[in-house]
Amino acid sequence: MVFSFFFACRTTPQHHNEEETARHLHKFLLHAPKDWFKVLLILLFTMLILSCNRQKSGTHDLNSSDVKQSKPIHSKVRYRPKWLHQAQFAGVYVALEKGFYSNYGIEVELQPGGMEFPAAESIQKGTTDFTTLFMLNAMKEHDKGNHLVNLAQITQKSALMLVAKKSKGSNSIDSLRGKKIGLWHSDYQELSTLFIQKHDLKAEIVPISYSLDLFLMDLIDAVNVMVYNEYHQILQAGFDEEELCVFDFAQWGFNIPEDGIYCSEEFFQKNPKLARDFAEATMDGWLYAFNHEEEALAIVAQVMKQANIPVNLPNQRWMLKQMKNLILVPDKKTGVLSEADFISANHLLKTNGQISSDLDYRSFLGLNGKK
Numbered sequence: 001m002v003f004s005f006f007f008a009c010r011t012t013p014q015h016h017n018e019e020e021t022a023r024h025l026h027k028f029l030l031h032a033p034k035d036w037f038k039v040l041l042i043l044l045f046t047m048l049i050l051s052c053n054r055q056k057s058g059t060h061d062l063n064s065s066d067v068k069q070s071k072p073i074h075s076k077v078r079y080r081p082k083w084l085h086q087a088q089f090a091g092v093y094v095a096l097e098k099g100f101y102s103n104y105g106i107e108v109e110l111q112p113g114g115m116e117f118p119a120a121e122s123i124q125k126g127t128t129d130f131t132t133l134f135m136l137n138a139m140k141e142h143d144k145g146n147h148l149v150n151l152a153q154i155t156q157k158s159a160l161m162l163v164a165k166k167s168k169g170s171n172s173i174d175s176l177r178g179k180k181i182g183l184w185h186s187d188y189q190e191l192s193t194l195f196i197q198k199h200d201l202k203a204e205i206v207p208i209s210y211s212l213d214l215f216l217m218d219l220i221d222a223v224n225v226m227v228y229n230e231y232h233q234i235l236q237a238g239f240d241e242e243e244l245c246v247f248d249f250a251q252w253g254f255n256i257p258e259d260g261i262y263c264s265e266e267f268f269q270k271n272p273k274l275a276r277d278f279a280e281a282t283m284d285g286w287l288y289a290f291n292h293e294e295e296a297l298a299i300v301a302q303v304m305k306q307a308n309i310p311v312n313l314p315n316q317r318w319m320l321k322q323m324k325n326l327i328l329v330p331d332k333k334t335g336v337l338s339e340a341d342f343i344s345a346n347h348l349l350k351t352n353g354q355i356s357s358d359l360d361y362r363s364f365l366g367l368n369g370k371k
Helices: 002-011 014-031 036-053 087-097 119-125 135-144 187-198 230-236 265-270 272-291 293-306 313-327 339-351
Strands: 075-080 106-110 130-134 148-153 160-165 180-184 204-208 222-226 244-248 259-264
Touching (some): 087 106, 087 130, 087 293, 119 130, 135 148, 135 187, 135 259, 135 339, 160 187, 180 187, 259 272, 265 272, 293 313
Parallel strands (some): 075 106, 075 130, 180 204
Antiparallel strands (some): 130 259, 148 259, 160 244
16 A cells, blocks of 8 residues: 555646646555554655655746747747747747746747848837847947847857859859849948958949849849748759858858847846746757757747748748758857857947947946946
8 A cells, every 4th residue: 555655646648747646645545454553644644745856947948849838928028039920939938838938937939031120229218128139230330329238149150151153154253253142231241341352353233132033133243141031042042052052151250149138238237037037948959950850840830820921831841940050150158158259349440440449348248336
């Protein structure tokens, strides 16, 4: 009887623990010897019941496929991605779906992103609380007075590239001199512009949308792409990698990390713990996504469908794998903007007249007042 009760307690599924252990305890009490030793046994088995029901809180098992936990919601926040919902922001979607935010007592509203909803402007106007921005964009906003706080540095190296076709005579950086180069007509062209200026390419800049049509139809000679998105779309269009001349900025002295999690300085000063918790849960979402890629892709696809965005699953799979390479970088601390990278970005912007004065690293990370 004693060992059967112990076995039942330790092997009962978690959600049936209380009911089952109570039933076995009742049965034990009916048949146990009626002497003083019975009291001692009751105390021992009561301790076992408490042990059965003890749960670990405040942490996530990122290798488990069932990590949802329940805690009272004490904060409701809004997150807007800088672009349309896609695997580039998978960490947020996974953290939301798996309960990482709710484990901190945070309820997150996903807002639409893209050109119609400028992320930095949304932060400034107070129509969103958290967003993802390129670091260079965030630093320029900071310099203009829209003071932002970097809560976590998601990517640790640049994903930007210029791509040209070897069949059009592009085989070196000099071969781009005087050619037509398509750059996005948005805030995401800074690094490409600085790259072109540094190499004195004297190129004709053609503003483009996020379509690759002009490049595919040979109406421009080169185009800026992200390795996790547009580059793969070119491959999907039928090109082999050997047919392309690729200028990877990370290998050409422009290795400036891009995606980071930001909020306004005002929001951070009022809600420092909430802001840090949001960033922590988001990075946990990324790590979980890398350990459960197919599950993460299903979550991304669900978010995209709900937003009426077409799902190119092979492209999203490529994107998630490339994001992993950009986030988990050897010799870099995951989720943290290094001072060296900050100084490099600050120097690049300052020397090219993109910001008026040097920015402060600790202020940019919300570390003023902390030692």
